[in-house]
Amino acid sequence: MDVSVPGCDNVRQSLGQFGSRRIYGCIDSPHTDFTIAVSGKVKTGLEIFEEFCEDPLESAVFRVQSGLTQPGPAIRAFHDSLDLCGSAYDRAMAIRKAVHEAFSYQPGATSVHESGEDAFARKQGVCQDYAHVMLSLLRMEGIPARYVTGMLVGEGASHAWVEALCGNWWYGFDPTNDLLVDDSYIRVSCGRDSADCAIIRGTFLGWAVQMQREQVRVEKYEEKI
Amino acid sequence: MDGLIAHSETINKLLARYGVKFGIYKNGEFREQLFPFDPIPRVIGHEEFAYLEKGLRQRVDALNCFLRDIYGKKQILKDGVIPEEFVFSAKGYLPPCDGVVPPKGIYSHISGVDLVQSKNDSWYILEDNLRVPSGASYPMIAREFQRKSAPAAFLHNSVIDNRNYAQMLKSVMDNVNTGGINVILSPGRYNAAFFEHSYLAERTGAVLTTGSDLVCENDNLYYVDYEGRKRRVGAVYRRISDEYLDPMTFYEDSVIGIPHVFEAYRKGNVALLNAPGNGVADDKGIYYFVPKMIRYYLGEEAILQNAPTYLPYYQQDMKYTLDNFDNLVIKDVAEAGGYGVVFGNSLTKEQKADFITLLKNEPRRFIAQEVIDFYDLDILDENGGRVPRKADLRAFVLTGSTTQVWPSGLTRFSRNPNSFIVNSSQGGGFKDTWVLSR
Numbered sequence: 014m015d016v017s018v019p020g021c022d023n024v025r026q027s028l029g030q031f032g033s034r035r036i037y038g039c040i041d042s043p044h045t046d047f048t049i050a051v052s053g054k055v056k057t058g059l060e061i062f063e064e065f066c067e068d069p070l071e072s073a074v075f076r077v078q079s080g081l082t083q084p085g086p087a088i089r090a091f092h093d094s095l096d097l098c099g100s101a102y103d104r105a106m107a108i109r110k111a112v113h114e115a116f117s118y119q120p121g122a123t124s125v126h127e128s129g130e131d132a133f134a135r136k137q138g139v140c141q142d143y144a145h146v147m148l149s150l151l152r153m154e155g156i157p158a159r160y161v162t163g164m165l166v167g168e169g170a171s172h173a174w175v176e177a178l179c180g181n182w183w184y185g186f187d188p189t190n191d192l193l194v195d196d197s198y199i200r201v202s203c204g205r206d207s208a209d210c211a212i213i214r215g216t217f218l219g220w221a222v223q224m225q226r227e228q229v230r231v232e233k234y235e236e237k238i
Numbered sequence: 239m240d241g242l243i244a245h246s247e248t249i250n251k252l253l254a255r256y257g258v259k260f261g262i263y264k265n266g267e268f269r270e271q272l273f274p275f276d277p278i279p280r281v282i283g284h285e286e287f288a289y290l291e292k293g294l295r296q297r298v299d300a301l302n303c304f305l306r307d308i309y310g311k312k313q314i315l316k317d318g319v320i321p322e323e324f325v326f327s328a329k330g331y332l333p334p335c336d337g338v339v340p341p342k343g344i345y346s347h348i349s350g351v352d353l354v355q356s357k358n359d360s361w362y363i364l365e366d367n368l369r370v371p372s373g374a375s376y377p378m379i380a381r382e383f384q385r386k387s388a389p390a391a392f393l394h395n396s397v398i399d400n401r402n403y404a405q406m407l408k409s410v411m412d413n414v415n416t417g418g419i420n421v422i423l424s425p426g427r428y429n430a431a432f433f434e435h436s437y438l439a440e441r442t443g444a445v446l447t448t449g450s451d452l453v454c455e456n457d458n459l460y461y462v463d464y465e466g467r468k469r470r471v472g473a474v475y476r477r478i479s480d481e482y483l484d485p486m487t488f489y490e491d492s493v494i495g496i497p498h499v500f501e502a503y504r505k506g507n508v509a510l511l512n513a514p515g516n517g518v519a520d521d522k523g524i525y526y527f528v529p530k531m532i533r534y535y536l537g538e539e540a541i542l543q544n545a546p547t548y549l550p551y552y553q554q555d556m557k558y559t560l561d562n563f564d565n566l567v568i569k570d571v572a573e574a575g576g577y578g579v580v581f582g583n584s585l586t587k588e589q590k591a592d593f594i595t596l597l598k599n600e601p602r603r604f605i606a607q608e609v610i611d612f613y614d615l616d617i618l619d620e621n622g623g624r625v626p627r628k629a630d631l632r633a634f635v636l637t638g639s640t641t642q643v644w645p646s647g648l649t650r651f652s653r654n655p656n657s658f659i660v661n662s663s664q665g666g667g668f669k670d671t672w673v674l675s676r
Contacts (some may be wrong), residue, residue: 025501027501030334039498041453076326077326214486216485
């Protein structure tokens with residue numbers, strides 16, 4: 014993987030929360046823009062996105078609601094209206110479908126720090142909101158679930174989905190597209206909700222109007238083994 | 239005693255002049271108000287203090303063990319002593335701190351433990367404050383003024399000098415300092431406790447700073463002085479809360495923190511007092527489990543008791559809470575500073591019904607406690623007469639190479655005769671606390 018930040022000579026790496034990798038640094042001289050370019054090859058496949066969880070304590074932090082998944086009246090009423098039964102996997106599948114159907118996809122409908130409850134009250138949102146509501150419902154069912162950010166083949170932006178612990182395995186569910194996660198999904202980081210998983214965060218000193226742009230390009234690269 | 243009382247007005251004027259104020263944000267507006275001082279001290283006898291001291295050291299030692307465990311092996315959860323969801327749903331539990339060991343393994347260096355004394359003379363712990371407890375500077379400066387205005391009172395009573403707090407605090411900072419200077423990190427002049435930040439900096443010889451004076455480079459922290467010189471920082475007594483500490487790790491909109499300071503801390507290059515993540519141990523829900531922690535980590539019985547507390551999370555406690563609703567005080571575990579406290583008997587019928595629905599929906603969010611009829615202390619009213627008011631005591635427990643209790647403390651009282659809430663953010667006043675040497 015290549016990381017390039019023009020103007021920054023102190024790019025460092027460390028391990029962040031929930032095993033995420035963190036690359037950080039700063040430009041301490043005056044500048045007008047800050048560009049981070051990351052490129053590389055990623056290997057995906059079933060053995061990577063279905064992870065075995067040995068220690069139940071490791072998943073316990075994902076069983077409780079977090080800041081952006083706290084249910085309110087809208088989600089609670091929705092939960093009551095669902096007829097959920099069967100294994101954790103069965104219920105997760107049903108929740109994925111129900112959330113997908115209840116929401117309508119509306120780019121720009123929500124702000125970055127909006128909770129699942131607020132988005133759900135309007136029934137409009139983007140992948141982040143779908144994921145928060147699904148997390149909220151899974152956790153109400155006592156199923157540990159985590160938020161995942163990553164990328165999809167061909168998409169122009171990053172994506173978000175959910176992983177739920179069914180038995181001892183983490184399975185990926187994409188409520189936005191009503192799909193199971195397969196090898197076209199590239200996982201970047203996971204956490205309790207989107208606040209734990211920002212792909213980029215930063216701060217600057219000085220008077221400036223800021224604008225942020227993100228571009229993602231994913232192409233298939235097949236290699237004979 | 240008359241000497242102390244005679245100068246009451248002068249001392250309050252002096253306190254105002256020195257800026258001993260309390261700032262409050264209410265409805266988006268910043269107002270500074272005086273923290274009224276009452277000249278009649280609370281007096282704690284020698285033996286009684288020895289007992290408190292023993293109990294407080296035990297409690298803080300156990301809380302430090304708990305924090306080390308929770309951000310490490312989590313053995314107490316594996317052994318089922320505390321249900322894991324109480325830990326992981328506590329607002330103060332911070333996942334970035336998982337696996338990070340602070341210098342010398344100390345999490346809570348400065349602990350403010352709030353106690354009350356009931357009418358039958360027993361002491362109860364009301365809450366632990368392990369994040370950024372404030373208040374030590376108030377009795378320090380009040381004592382200083384009183385010693386000047388009424389020296390005889392101190393000559394004839396064997397009062398332990400409390401002016402050693404700065405020394406204790408300095409040695410706590412020095413103990414974990416990783417090489418470099420000590421600084422106090424303040425959010426700035428508009429913080430409620432800014433007087434305290436500047437006063438403690440002056441007394442301990444630490445540099446008073448705000449976030450913009452400090453920079454991280456190559457995972458080390460530096461103080462940049464007015465000439466632009468950089469000096470390595472080894473310990474930060476930070477008086478800003480966890481979520482504002484580092485915009486790169488916690489609340490990203492924070493402009494009062496230090497970007498990347500968490501990385502420096504993670505790598506052991508700087509000590510933060512108190513350690514980030516301590517909020518998991520002073521959570522009102524976790525409070526219930528402190529006596530169990532003492533037994534679990536230290537193999538001892540708790541010397542100081544909690545106020546009788548029920549967790550509606552447990553079915554039998556929920557039943558008790560509903561059956562005895564009118565006699566209990568219910569606290570929202572996510573709130574602090576006297577907010578989110580409801581006395582069962584103060585609600586109207588509809589309010590009560592609404593509250594019970596909320597309680598049943600979110601049992602984990604609340605604790606219920608017996609109302610302790612606590613001891614009144616005399617204060618002076620406007621006409622110079624004595625009237626009894628509810629008062630509590632914040633004891634300061636400092637953990638350096640050993641755990642020590644400051645032989646004084648902040649006694650807060652409620653100015654409203656019918657109120658049990660003594661928090662300074664709710665308009666209470668304070669007294670000096672005398673500990674007798676014999």
